[in-house]
Amino acid sequence: MQSKNARTLSFETALRAAGIRMTRQRRTILEVLAESEAHPDANQLFRDVLARDTSISLSTVYRTMRILEERGAIQRHIFDDGRARFEHSDREHHDHLIDIETGRVIEFRSEKIEQLQAEIAAELGYELVRHRLELYGVPKKSGARASRGRK
Amino acid sequence: MQSKNARTLSFETALRAAGIRMTRQRRTILEVLAESEAHPDANQLFRDVLARDTSISLSTVYRTMRILEERGAIQRHIFDDGRARFEHSDREHHDHLIDIETGRVIEFRSEKIEQLQAEIAAELGYELVRHRLELYGVPKKSGARASRGRK
DNA sequence: GTTGCACTTGCAAATGCGTGTCAATTTGCT
DNA sequence: AGCAAATTGACACGCATTTGCAAGTGCAAC
Numbered sequence: 001m002q003s004k005n006a007r008t009l010s011f012e013t014a015l016r017a018a019g020i021r022m023t024r025q026r027r028t029i030l031e032v033l034a035e036s037e038a039h040p041d042a043n044q045l046f047r048d049v050l051a052r053d054t055s056i057s058l059s060t061v062y063r064t065m066r067i068l069e070e071r072g073a074i075q076r077h078i079f080d081d082g083r084a085r086f087e088h089s090d091r092e093h094h095d096h097l098i099d100i101e102t103g104r105v106i107e108f109r110s111e112k113i114e115q116l117q118a119e120i121a122a123e124l125g126y127e128l129v130r131h132r133l134e135l136y137g138v139p140k141k142s143g144a145r146a147s148r149g150r151k
Numbered sequence: 152m153q154s155k156n157a158r159t160l161s162f163e164t165a166l167r168a169a170g171i172r173m174t175r176q177r178r179t180i181l182e183v184l185a186e187s188e189a190h191p192d193a194n195q196l197f198r199d200v201l202a203r204d205t206s207i208s209l210s211t212v213y214r215t216m217r218i219l220e221e222r223g224a225i226q227r228h229i230f231d232d233g234r235a236r237f238e239h240s241d242r243e244h245h246d247h248l249i250d251i252e253t254g255r256v257i258e259f260r261s262e263k264i265e266q267l268q269a270e271i272a273a274e275l276g277y278e279l280v281r282h283r284l285e286l287y288g289v290p291k292k293s294g295a296r297a298s299r300g301r302k
Numbered sequence: 303g304t305t306g307c308a309c310t311t312g313c314a315a316a317t318g319c320g321t322g323t324c325a326a327t328t329t330g331c332t
Numbered sequence: 333a334g335c336a337a338a339t340t341g342a343c344a345c346g347c348a349t350t351t352g353c354a355a356g357t358g359c360a361a362c
Contacts, residue, residue, distance in 0.1 A: 020338095021328085021329055021330070021337095021338060021339070022329085022330095023328075023329070023338090023339065023340080024328090025339085025340075026339090041319095042319080042320080043319090055340095055341085056340090056341090057340070057341045057342075058320095058341095059320095059321085059340075059341065059342080059343090060339085060340060060341075062319090062320060062321075063321090063339085063340085066320095066321090078229075078233070080229075080283075082229070082233075082318090082319080083318090083319070084319085084320085097271070097272060097275055097277060099277070100280055106275055106277075108271055108275060110267060110271055112267055113264060113267050113268070113271070116261060116263055116264050116267070117264070117284075117286055120248070120259055120261055120264070120286065121248060121286050121288045122291070124248055124257055124259060125290060125291055126248060126250070126257075126286070126288035126289065126290055126291060127288050127289050127290075127291050128286055128287075128288045129251060129287050129288050129289060130287050131284070131285060131286045131287065132231075132283065132284070132285045132287075133268075133282070133283070133284050133285075134282060134283045134284075135268055135271065135272050135277070135279055135282045136279075136280050136281050136282060136283075137272045137277035137278050137279045137280050138277065138278050138280060139276060139277055139278075140273070140276055140277060140278050171309095172308095172309060172310075172357085172358055172359075173358080174309090174310065174311080174357075174358070175357090176310085176311070177310090192348090193348075193349080194348085206311095206312085207311090207312090208311070208312045208313070209312095209349090210311075210312065210313080210349090210350080210351085211310080211311060211312075213348090213349060213350070214310085214311085214350090217349095217350090233347090233348080234347095234348070235348080235349085
């Protein structure tokens with residue numbers, strides 16, 4: 001559980017090492033993304049960034065996201081709304097459960113499912129490279145306890 | 152395993168019952184989709200349809216797909232290329248494995264995974280409404296047996 | 303079979319999200 | 333400071349899909 005600053009910092013260090021220049025715009029974008037606990041799309045990110053620095057364009061947000069994705073620093077997810085959403089790669093792999101009513105995204109991880117997927121692929125003659133698993137659901141009414149998996 | 156005609160016919164009957172007019176264009180589109188063993192996107196479908204009837208527009212293909220989807224007659228899938236692909240709903244539920252090298256789509260079904268997903272959702276306080284599971288892989292080299300799961 | 307009207311269609315233009323272009327600016331190095 | 337190369341903002345463009353609208357068509361009622 002590293003601090004926001006540390007997270008942003010490690011980002012910067014990694015990018016510098018990859019020969020990527022650290023500009024004012026990129027620094028701001030990285031800060032905002034690092035602090036975000038959600039899965040923002042390009043537009044959301046753009047708005048959040050604008051709040052700190054009015055001289056950043058949407059193009060730059062898109063470009064930065066692409067660069068970060070190529071470097072493996074972030075991950076891009078496309079849920080059913082068709083828009084790309086971004087999140088840090090510095091956490092362990094996980095899948096997503098999307099609340100149909102609110103759009104809230106909950107992260108989870110299941111070893112069993114991970115393993116089953118590999119087995120299924122193997123059975124079909126394939127080597128699993130990656131997968132996409134999204135659960136879409138509504139909060140249970142009875143004995144509601146929908147406070148797990150923060151964020 | 153019903154014949155192509157029967158499949159198209161049941162489609163028509165269902166649509167009529169739902170108050171949807173059976174036009175020449177819709178009939179052709181339905182026929183082509185019913186006979187298709189693949190997961191065509193709008194453009195592919197459009198081309199296939201054009202081969203039988205030159206007076207059908209891409210708009211109509213899109214509109215028809217939307218209507219059919221709303222009625223639950225077909226399912227829409229969006230894999231990593233971002234385009235929508237369509238398939239009949241008259242088969243049992245299944246997930247997809249996509250061959251990264253060829254783009255081939257293989258269908259599979261795993262009760263264990265289905266069940267695990269529901270369990271995970273429940274644990275997080277949600278009732279599972281639907282899910283999306285896609286495996287992306289490459290054919291195994293050793294003792295290749297990648298001829299399973301036709302289509 | 304003719305009629306009437308709501309439903310459909312084709313076409314062109316419009317969306318929405320994302321990428322390409324390019325002149326002007328900025329960065330990192332010396 | 334001085335410069336080459338990387339980066340940026342503004343805007344044009346690309347692609348898949350949707351929409352507005354005038355003209356055409358299915359089909360229930362005569």
